[in-house]
Amino acid sequence: MATILNLVLWFVAIWFILIVLVAAVLMIVDARRKRRAGDTDEVSFPRLPPISEKLGDSRITLYTYGRDLFDAMLAEIRGAQHEVHLESYIWKDDELGQRFKREVIAAAERGVKVHVIYDVFANLVVKSSFKRFPRSVQVMRHPWFTPWIFLLRIRKTGRDHRKILVVDRKVGFVGGYNIGSDYATKWRDTHMRVEGPLTWELNNAFVDFWNAHRKGAQPELVDTGDIEWEPRFKAHRNAPIHLSFPIRNMYLDAIDRASVRVWITQAYFIPDLDILAALLRAAGRGVDVRVIVPEISNHVLCDWLSRGFYSQLLRGGVKILLFQGAMVHAKTATIDGRWSTIGTANIDRLSLTGNYEVNAEVIDEGVAAMMDRIFENDCTATRELTLEEWSSRRHRARFSEAVLVPLRPLL
Known part of the structure; x- marks a missing residue:
């Protein structure tokens, strides 16, 4: 029995070593490929202008080019009158990231209630000074580490991979785009804009997450419910907790x-x-x-x-x-x-x-x-x-x- 156990342990150990070696070689080769390719502003791929359709009393717009999307998002933040809810997995400290930061701070300074969520792990490489906001902006930093991992409570360790923007509960955005200059022109992604009553779905997703994870000093967000039920549209949310x-x-x-x-x-x-x-x-x-x-x-x-x-x-x-x-x-x-x-x-x-x-x-x-x-x-x-x-x-x-x-x- 001991011999069989030793063989199994040796097999697992050898396989683990092979995984490390193969992964290391692949990453080294990929890093060299990226260095040879260099950084270029010229990235060409087919794209469409924003396209829209009505859905009930709401309008759905789809974006396949980052620059179009980010211009629309920044315009909505700039025109916000009551509240801005912004959640992003990655928020880079580059020209576009700085623009988003300036606009949410400007909105808060003119009296708009601004709530921001970002994932700490995804932004570890972003310098700490960029991640500091004035007190007028309520910021939730989804933690990069939790001691629950030592107790194997995996459901308490999920990353916040979501990307949501809701302005004045009238316009919402959701999709694959993180915030950063490269995403504006070099990546092919898809995002959706919702304008009208269906925005409630995205706002409710943000509110529920904020209220479930807020710290004691952070305000609880109120959601009054939705009087319009539209079975053709639903924002599904994974919640590992x-x-x-x-x-x-x-x-x-x-x-x-x-x-x-x-x-x-x-x-x-x-x-x-x-x-x-x-x-x-x-x-x-x-x-x-x-x-x-x-x-x-x-x-x-x-x-x-x-x-x-x-x-x-x-x-x-x-x-x-x-x-x-x-x-x-x-x-x-x-x-x-x-x-x-x-x-x-x-x-x-x-x-x-x-x-x-x-x-x-x-x-x-x-x-x-x-x-x-x-x-x-x-x-x-x-x-x-x-x-x-x-x-x-x-x-x-x-x-x-x-x-x-x-x-x-x-x-």
Whole structure:
């Protein structure tokens, strides 16, 4: 028995060493590639102007270019009269980040109630002076570390990965864009603007998070409820502290219903077994299943973990489209010309069962038509990965994929 246990321990130790070595090599190679590529202001990818559709008494606008989005967000903050709720996973100390900081401070100085949330871990590299605000701005810093980790209370350790802006409870924004200059022109992402009564969904998401995590000195935010019920629009929120993960269930339900097409765009695509099976079942019954992912993302380990699923997906009839020329960071899907989602959650474990996330679900043909148009436009910047090409990859690539499999639950 002791011999078997020793063998198991040796096997685990050797595999752990291999994981560290493979991960280190991949990151070194990726760092060298980035240095060779250098930094450039010229990033070209197909994009559309903001497009809009009515949904009941509200209007939905979709943004696929950061500069258009940030101009709209800053204009809303500049025109705020009563309150600004701003939540961002990453908020960089660069030209655009400084503009956002100046506008929220200016709003607070003219009497607007301003509440800001950012994730401390995601902004560790941002200098501390940038993260200081005057007392007129109420700031919640979602902590980077909690001692609950030592007691394995994982549900109390989730990152705040959400991106929400709500102004005067009349206009709201949600989607994949963080705040930073590179995101304005160099990344391909998707964000949604909601104007009208449906803004309540995003405001309620912000208020609930603030009230659940505020410190004693911070004010409680009041939400008076919503008199308009619109079943076609819902802001689903993952809340690990409550073990609540509706975004994953939303995806599974929608994919299972698909009869024509499932078009997904993901920055980091590491599906769990249930989502993988749902996609393969859909493709097996003749549904056109396509997934756009970056050919090379900003996280090399995520790329390699994602590639570990390509063989199953390609053999099962799922089309994998590799985005060229820019980092595609969108977290979106559109199904059957009726159902769509735009939000902050990636299809990976961290987003679907680990982090605080928010995804808008929209069941409307007009919005789905906009999403289809965006997906088709993005397809012009992709190349399709074929099973023949994938099957001919080098043995060392196959070895690396196999070694890294234990990291899937962590990412």
